[in-house]
Amino acid sequence: MPRKIIVIGAGAGGLTAASTARENDPDAIIDVFTEDEHIAYSPCAVIYAIEGVIKDFDSIIMHTPQFYKEKRNISVHTRTRVASVDVDKKTVTLASGTAMPYDSLVLATGGKMFVPPIEGARLPGAFTIKDVNGGKAIKAALQTTNCVVVVGAGVIGLMMAVAVRNLGKKVTVVERYPNVIPRIIDEDMAAIVQKHCEELGIRFVMGTPITAIKGKEKVESVVAGGVEYPCGTVIMATGIRANLDLPNQMGLEIGQLGAVRASGTLQPYRNDHLVKDIYVAGDMMMCESAATPGPIMSQLGSTAVRQGRVAGINAAGGYATYPAALSPWVTYLGEIQAAGTGLSKGLAEYFGLSTVEGKATGLTRARYYPGGKSITAKIIADKETHRILGGQLVGGEEVTGRINWLTASILKGATVEDFATSFENAYCPPTSMVKDVVNQAADALMEQLKLACQKK
Numbered sequence: 001m002p003r004k005i006i007v008i009g010a011g012a013g014g015l016t017a018a019s020t021a022r023e024n025d026p027d028a029i030i031d032v033f034t035e036d037e038h039i040a041y042s043p044c045a046v047i048y049a050i051e052g053v054i055k056d057f058d059s060i061i062m063h064t065p066q067f068y069k070e071k072r073n074i075s076v077h078t079r080t081r082v083a084s085v086d087v088d089k090k091t092v093t094l095a096s097g098t099a100m101p102y103d104s105l106v107l108a109t110g111g112k113m114f115v116p117p118i119e120g121a122r123l124p125g126a127f128t129i130k131d132v133n134g135g136k137a138i139k140a141a142l143q144t145t146n147c148v149v150v151v152g153a154g155v156i157g158l159m160m161a162v163a164v165r166n167l168g169k170k171v172t173v174v175e176r177y178p179n180v181i182p183r184i185i186d187e188d189m190a191a192i193v194q195k196h197c198e199e200l201g202i203r204f205v206m207g208t209p210i211t212a213i214k215g216k217e218k219v220e221s222v223v224a225g226g227v228e229y230p231c232g233t234v235i236m237a238t239g240i241r242a243n244l245d246l247p248n249q250m251g252l253e254i255g256q257l258g259a260v261r262a263s264g265t266l267q268p269y270r271n272d273h274l275v276k277d278i279y280v281a282g283d284m285m286m287c288e289s290a291a292t293p294g295p296i297m298s299q300l301g302s303t304a305v306r307q308g309r310v311a312g313i314n315a316a317g318g319y320a321t322y323p324a325a326l327s328p329w330v331t332y333l334g335e336i337q338a339a340g341t342g343l344s345k346g347l348a349e350y351f352g353l354s355t356v357e358g359k360a361t362g363l364t365r366a367r368y369y370p371g372g373k374s375i376t377a378k379i380i381a382d383k384e385t386h387r388i389l390g391g392q393l394v395g396g397e398e399v400t401g402r403i404n405w406l407t408a409s410i411l412k413g414a415t416v417e418d419f420a421t422s423f424e425n426a427y428c429p430p431t432s433m434v435k436d437v438v439n440q441a442a443d444a445l446m447e448q449l450k451l452a453c454q455k456k
Contacts, residue, residue: 003028004101005315006092008082008246009108010034012042013282013304013311015063017106018074020312028316031100032068032076033092038132039065039076042301044159046135050142051163057132085250087275104277104315107247107260107268108308111240111283111299116151120213126234129160138235142167145232149173149222151210153180155331157237158193161202162333164235171202172231174224176209181338184329185392186345188359189378192394193338200334205229240299242284257297260285264321266311279314281307290324290411291342291389292351298327328407330400339403342390342410345380354383356452358416358445362437364397366429373397377441379406379416383452386415391438398431402438416445 005028007018018032038061045060054060065076081095085105093099113128115121125145127138142148146169150161153175165171175182179190180197194204208225213234215221221230242259253269255261260268262285267274282304286295303325313320328341348355357380365372373396380390391406393399409419420442427434 003103003317005030005104005106006100006102007032007106007108007315008034008085008092009106009110009282010036010039010076010078011108011110011282011304012301013110013308014106014108015040015068015076016305016308017108017279017281017312017315018068018076019072020309021104021106021316022072022074024313024316024318030074032074033080033082033094034076034078035081036131037078039063039078041132043130044156044301046129046132047156047159047163050135050139050160051166053163057136061132082246085246087250087270087278090277102277104279104317106279106281106308106311106315107284108281108304108311109243109246109284112243113236114239114241115236116210116238118210118212120215120219121236123213123215123219124217125215125219125232126213126236128236129156138233141233142169146170147172147231148233148235149229149231150235150237151175151222152237152239153177153182153194153204153206154237154239155181155329157235158197158333159331160235160237162197162200165200165202172205172229173197173202174205174208174210174222174229176207178207180204180206183346184344185338185340186357186378189338189376189392189394192376193333193336196334196336240283242297244284247284255286255295257286257295259283259297261295262286264323265314265319266307266322267314277315279311281311287322288324289343289351290326292348292353294351296325296327298325300327300329303327326407326410328403330403336394336396337399338392338394339399340390340392341403341407342388343380344390344392348380348382348389353389355380355389356383356445356448357381358441358443358448360437360440360444362433362440364395365431366433369429371430375399375402375437377402377437379419379438379441379445381416381445381449383449386417386449388414388416388419391441393438395437402436405438416442416449420446 040063048054068074212223283299310320330339359378363372375395
């Protein structure tokens with residue numbers, strides 16, 4: 001009898017799991033269930049479609065259910081909710097009442113946009129950035145409003161704010177934390193990002209949570225810190241929380257970060273035991289930090305794809321494990337790019353680590369080569385072992401390759417001294433200075449470590 005594989009969720013993790021399972025078991029019967037209408041698109045791309053950088057929403061949808069059926073013999077069921085899973089009987093029950101048996105199950109239900117429980121959160125004109133239909137609704141609303149408030153100054157919130165500003169709207173960003181992109185970059189690097197966004201004409205209200213959305217029949221203003229800010233549209237970018245509807249119903253163990261705890265094989269736990277033939281992937285699960293022992297959330301599409309591959313291999317009867325994660329990220333905001341990897345100083349302190357940091361500002365090209373742009377690099381290391389824990393970059397171009405360079409060094413367990421002496425970089429005047437800004441940051445960090453040693 002062919003193996004029956006069910007995947008719940010059709011995002012990056014779920015569809016990667018289904019496709020990988022097909023590669024490893026040509027005869028399996030594979031069904032994917034999702035409540036969404038659209039599949040195989042990047043949520044980040046929704047913002048570009050709203051702005052018009054991408055011509056329409058259809059362009060961001062990479063594949064359709066028909067593609068998966070015709071090319072990969074995978075049945076994708078859209079607008080279909082899974083009501084429950086019976087772990088003992090190994091059945092999935094749909095909202096329609098239909099029960100389907102499985103041999104292997106992959107849970108990849110992603111996350112839910114967190115919306116603060118405040119007055120007016122459901123008023124017409126208040127939106128979240130989550131899917132294609134939500135993006136279409138925002139784009140339509142922007143046709144008839146001139147003043148927008150974005151709630152949340154994380155990566156998605158800033159991308160949305162820049163996009164709306166580029167459409168000629170007045171934009172105010174409200175953020176409860178004191179700096180933009182909180183937790184994953186430090187205040188000094190965040191200040192560079194915020195200054196650039198302010199130069200684009202975006203207003204910031206920092207260190208103040210939104211407390212209400214006001215309006216009679218539609219959004220008219222928001223209240224933050226006792227001050228009322230008039231607007232016609234509110235866009236919530238207040239973060240993603242793991243979707244725990246099915247994990248809770250199934251009795252799966254939820255970890256301290258509010259997401260499913262899983263083993264290296266991506267099997268969840270139930271009653272302190274691994275659950276046989278069930279695997280998880282994507283935003284709904286915790287993973288291990290590669291910078292220091294301990295759990296982290298890595299709610300990135302790149303992470304979901306890697307986890308989906310492991311889940312798919314195991315669901316098809318193979319064996320694979322998911323390593324610890326560093327969660328390197330990058331974003332493009334106006335005329336600058338920002339990126340990070342591993343631990344910020346704040347996250348390092350959360351893990352109880354004592355850190356030293358080095359920072360340098362230089363150019364993206366040789367001084368004499370035209371077109372060079374300012375770039376700032378920061379490297380964070382453990383004070384005792386000198387091992388690199390994280391890195392951050394903000395610059396006018398070419399930050400992706402540099403953050404990948406730092407990511408590789410952390411994964412190798414490199415110390416600052418290792419990096420400075422052994423991690424070579426390519427050089428060409430149009431692409432970097434002969435001594436790259438990352439190397440300069442490493443040199444600055446070594447000097448700080450020497451000073452720290454002298455103070456002992």
